Amino acid sequence: MRLKLSSMLVSAVCIASFAAPEVKFSGYLDADAWLDFKGNFYTNNELDLGMSVDFTEKVSAHVYATVRAGLIPAGLGLPKDRWADFVFDGFDITYKSKVGTFSVGDLVYQYGKFNYYFYKRLSMITNESFTRGIKYENGNDVITQGLSVGIADVSDDVSGDIVGSTSLTFGENQSLGLHYGIRGNARLSFKTGTDFFAGAEYNGSFGENVSIKADVGYLNVKGAERKNVFSFLLEPSLSFGSFSTAFTGFFMLDPDSANDLSAPLLTGMADEMFFYVEPGYSFNDYLGIGLPLEIHAGKLKDKDDNNFWAVPTFYVYPTEGVQWWIWGQMVVPMVRGITKDNLSYALGSEIIVTF
Incomplete structure (x- = not known):
């Protein structure tokens, strides 16, 4: 009985491991600090995070979120504002x-x-x-x-x-x-x-x-x-x-x-x-x-x-x-x-x- 139960548990673990979706993360982090020699200091940052979940070879989901404070690079963001809230960009299923x-x-x-x-996050068609x-x-x-x-x-x-x-x-x-x-x-x-x-x-x-x-x-x-x-x-x-x-x-x-x-x-x-x-x-x-x-x-x-x-x-x-x-x-x-x-x-x- 004990052997049979162990076999069932091993089988369940194997099935669960094969069935679990594959989760992957990606990100882009960009932060700066600069001064203008007039007594002014600025900080700017951008954080883009993405998560992909592959359920099968055919079905996947993607989630995106962004944090922005000021404008990267060399924007006029104030140091006190560099901690900003996350913005949910959305998700999709493919x-x-x-x-x-x-x-x-x-x-x-x-x-x-x-x-x-200087325009590495911008575009000129749209x-x-x-x-x-x-x-x-x-x-x-x-x-x-x-x-x-x-x-x-x-x-x-x-x-x-x-x-x-x-x-x-x-x-x-x-x-x-x-x-x-x-x-x-x-x-x-x-x-x-x-x-x-x-x-x-x-x-x-x-x-x-x-x-x-x-x-x-x-x-x-x-x-x-x-x-x-x-x-x-x-x-x-x-x-x-x-x-x-x-x-x-x-x-x-x-x-x-x-x-x-x-x-x-x-x-x-x-x-x-x-x-x-x-x-x-x-x-x-x-x-x-x-x-x-x-x-x-x-x-x-x-x-x-x-x-x-x-x-x-x-x-x-x-x-x-x-x-x-x-x-x-x-x-x-x-x-x-x-x-x-x-x-x-x-x-x-x-x-x-x-x-």
């Missing part, structure tokens, strides 16, 4: 079948993300957008098509999203993503209540030394007179042994004056044009230096808000997934007749952890 993959719940889309360090609905994807190693429909996470209760995405892969090192969609008010006409976006993202590498990211975006903004905005992004990078160079060029064409830097269409974007180049050198796998040199144009029609930035940076990589940046900054207004009193300086530190 089912993989022979005819495609279905996701139901809280869906996120964001296209045209920057590699550029903002990070949330919708509660359903998504369908189907494809193969060459082409994948996706479509999502849902209720938009905005201040009103009458807006919805329809978003499509086509991904094309050309060999191992070339890919092209095509993205398009609308966010509209169900009570208004298309003209006065619906925004339309479209864009393309190219990523490619050529050998071990050259990689290129090139994006183009288009926004057609709702209103009594609809307005058009075009955005362009080019981000090549070169690496030769211990030496590297990164470049970003961004340009927004706004013929109808739709963009307002006080409340930009692309959230967080303080520039309608900027150029950045960073030559760098790696001493080893743990230490490196870089010298970002940048021109920021602000509002293109206002030449008096152009600035030159120099941001020498020391990089520390203690282990995989952990980065520590120590940086200084000098900002020079690009106007005539400036004096040393017009220059501004900053010194800061930023820690980034991914897992």
Whole structure:
């Protein structure tokens, strides 16, 4: 009897172990502190956490949460506000079948993300957008098509999203993503209540030394007179042994004056044009230096808000997934007749952890 009971317990434990879902966690942690040499101190942080639960090979669930205080990097967050509440971003359930993959719940889309360090959490085709609905994807190693429909996470209760995405892969090192969609008010006409976006993202590498990211975006903004905005992004990078160079060029064409830097269409974007180049050198796998040199144009029609930035940076990589940046900054207004009193300086530190 005792042997039989032991066998039953062992069998139950084995069955439970096989039946238990697999739980995985992922995260992105980014925190900084800096001073402006005028007696002001700032701290900013962002914490994105995700949990995936694989019930079977076909069924899984995903949960997301965010903590934000200030704006990373080098925002104006106050030290007393750095401990913020968690924000529940949502969850979804995904089912993989022979005819495609279905996701139901809280869906996120964001296209045209920057590699550029200062806008590394931003994008130039669409903002990070949330919708509660359903998504369908189907494809193969060459082409994948996706479509999502849902209720938009905005201040009103009458807006919805329809978003499509086509991904094309050309060999191992070339890919092209095509993205398009609308966010509209169900009570208004298309003209006065619906925004339309479209864009393309190219990523490619050529050998071990050259990689290129090139994006183009288009926004057609709702209103009594609809307005058009075009955005362009080019981000090549070169690496030769211990030496590297990164470049970003961004340009927004706004013929109808739709963009307002006080409340930009692309959230967080303080520039309608900027150029950045960073030559760098790696001493080893743990230490490196870089010298970002940048021109920021602000509002293109206002030449008096152009600035030159120099941001020498020391990089520390203690282990995989952990980065520590120590940086200084000098900002020079690009106007005539400036004096040393017009220059501004900053010194800061930023820690980034991914897992």
